[in-house]
Amino acid sequence: MTDAYTIKEAAEHTGIPEETIRYYERIGLLPRAERKQNRHRVYRPKDLETMRLVTCLKKTGMPLEEMKPFLKLSVGDDISEHPELHDLIVEHRAKIREQMDSLQQILDFIDSQMIGTAPEAECGLAGQPKRFGFLNL
Amino acid sequence: MTDAYTIKEAAEHTGIPEETIRYYERIGLLPRAERKQNRHRVYRPKDLETMRLVTCLKKTGMPLEEMKPFLKLSVGDDISEHPELHDLIVEHRAKIREQMDSLQQILDFIDSQMIGTAPEAECGLAGQPKRFGFLNL
DNA sequence: ACTTGACCTGGAGTCAGCTCCAAGTTGTAT
DNA sequence: ATACAACTTGGAGCTGACTCCAGGTCAAGT
Known part of the structure; x- marks a missing residue:
């Protein structure tokens, strides 16, 4: 084999x-x-x-549960024949984008505190900019 | 008050x-x-x-446990007086960068499969490029 | 006086995602 | 023949992060 x-x-x-x-x-x-x-x-x-x-x-x-629909498709299957999965993945793509935005904001925040060069960051929280003072260098 | x-x-x-x-x-x-x-x-x-x-x-x-050292510092504390925390945050910063790279690769991968425009993506896995066929459009 | 609602405490239950274990089988090496 | 390693199953136990009580306190409103 x-x-x-x-x-x-x-x-x-x-x-x-x-x-x-x-x-x-x-x-x-x-x-x-x-x-x-x-x-x-x-x-x-x-x-x-x-x-x-x-x-x-x-x-x-x-989460593992959410993966199941994707994994059930065998290799070579055409996703265009599964519109519901297409939607799921588009949805998941949006989540990933959000996640990246969060991470980027946190990176900016860390850098602004530790190196003092990055743009203002608020950790992705609505409202007036807040800084977490303990990180001041 | x-x-x-x-x-x-x-x-x-x-x-x-x-x-x-x-x-x-x-x-x-x-x-x-x-x-x-x-x-x-x-x-x-x-x-x-x-x-x-x-x-x-x-x-x-x-994880919540890892946050404790950071949260114990009161607002306004100077992190430069806590070199061990500085190291921790630099370390965490590196993790965030990795996470972002993973996410970017997956985004590229999704996009390459769904729109056919993005660069080659391998889902961040070492070795020969593999594609998960079921996403072919 | 009594009800209502917001809060309190301590403890139990839940869920995801593993991780470990005991008891059994099979194939190979000595 | 016998030991050993690599696997099998089913089930129990564990960690992290909540989430949900039951039973009690307190202040304000009718």
């Missing part, structure tokens, strides 16, 4: 611990993995990609 | 629910609040700022 990985190898390649991979299968985030005669899990390259996608989405703060 | 807020008002101004404010006090994230004769909590503007700082740091993914 082409490229088969044990769970250990899958863990090494994806950085996701074995236990966690099994957990993901248990909660139905990942599909039930193929098994060998001895019931051991076998993973294919596309499975590793799916796992990497999980890692990827997790970085953006997406 | 100048500007005193009830817990309810504090909650309204900061967006943090009352229960959560009490919880933060319980776990020692926020200092024990001033009380009135009737034991009700009283909050001052500086307390609201501290709460806003919590919200702010939370947005960057900092």
